[in-house]
Amino acid sequence: MEWNVDEPLTEQDLQAIDAAFQAATSSFRKKKQRRTPDAVISDPPMAVRRLPSSLLALQHPNPLLSPCQAANERTRYPALKFRGRIVYSRTATEVEKAAEELLKNLEAEKRESGQVVLGFDIEWRPSFRRGVSPGKAAIMQICADTSHCHVMHIFHSGITQSLQFLLEDPIILKVGLGIASDAGKVFKDHNVSIKAVEDLSYLANQKLGPKKWSLASLTEMLISKEVIFLVCCEN
Template sequence: MGYPTMTFEGQITYSRTAVEVEKAAMEVLKTLEAKKNEMDKNAVGFDIEWKPTFKRGVPPGKVAVLQICVDTSCQVMHIIHSGIPQSLQLLLESSSILKVGVGIANDAVKFLKDYNVSIKAVEDLSCLANQKLTEHSKNWGLASLTKKLICKQLLKPKKIQCSNWETNYLSKEQLQYAATDAFASWYLYRLVLRSLPDIEKLEEVTVDNQSEEQAVSCNNFQTAEPLAASL
């Protein structure tokens, strides 16, 4: 049975100049400030894209696109053209804004190498899933995690995934792909994984319950024995 497709149907804002990206980053900061009383921790879905290389020995391109998603709004920033404006750097380097995604630590390393900006406060959803799910630890991808947790498929068409992210203007298909990935990360963290108990805590509860059941069983046995002896 095929799973329904997960798509982002919220608002996508595309920015490609320094002024536009600055405005987009300020909008994210403003949204998080307004929501800080609703959430115990400010969190954004985070992902990046870059132009792949198909020649041996040729390194991949710089990070070209940065996606940040909060709730039903996603900012797709074409930073290969804009660079990193002040507000965006502030957002990325903020330790009070959690950035969530799969393989996000590697993304942070690449971003530091490409733009000399240190992305702080990151949460890898693959690692978090291994704390929450009963399976043995595995290297989750965003698509496999989406299927496992919410029974939806996250499409990864190669013609989009491996497209030219350094192009002058992103296509509608590229924008939709980028926004959906960031949204999936935000959704899985905010509405699914965060609320699941850790496996260790769940095992502790199970052990405690088993101990209580055993104690009740022993007590029943002890009260039953004198009654049987008096017959």
């Protein structure tokens, strides 16, 4: 009888294996009785039916991982994709125009709700040498909604008048992870004091439990997505 190794054994298959085993045992006993007619052959003790390890492996082709292996396994989530429009600004003229557009779009929302919220983050070149300071804040990312995200290369443009007005507006709430240190970095590098900041890691600690939250871990926890970082800072 032939079994399909890709499918688990059924009860009918197990019965067929038992029948083949019994037939082979009976044949062996008869041959041995003919060779030793005076010997008394006792029936073998009834054994619990157990498949050989090779067949058990076919029954369970994907055994469970050991606790150590399971602990080292990392769940992979689908990538979080921003399907809106990313607006890049490099020169002072481009940054000023982008900031003016942002302020204009936020005015109506400010009149309706009294406050608006912006996602905020900055990037800069780190230093891995002792005694060498990290680079200046180089890229500023501002997102007002899911349809537009502004990426401003402030290392080249500096912080223009309209952008400074937006950052210092106490009615426009800026949110992010580690945003307090980002605000301190902007003040140190560009002498602009960002008003109305809210660190999302504090809120996450209150709602989800204490942890050193990152944007990636918070995204995985809340919406089961993986953040792929593609934008690199430059000088």
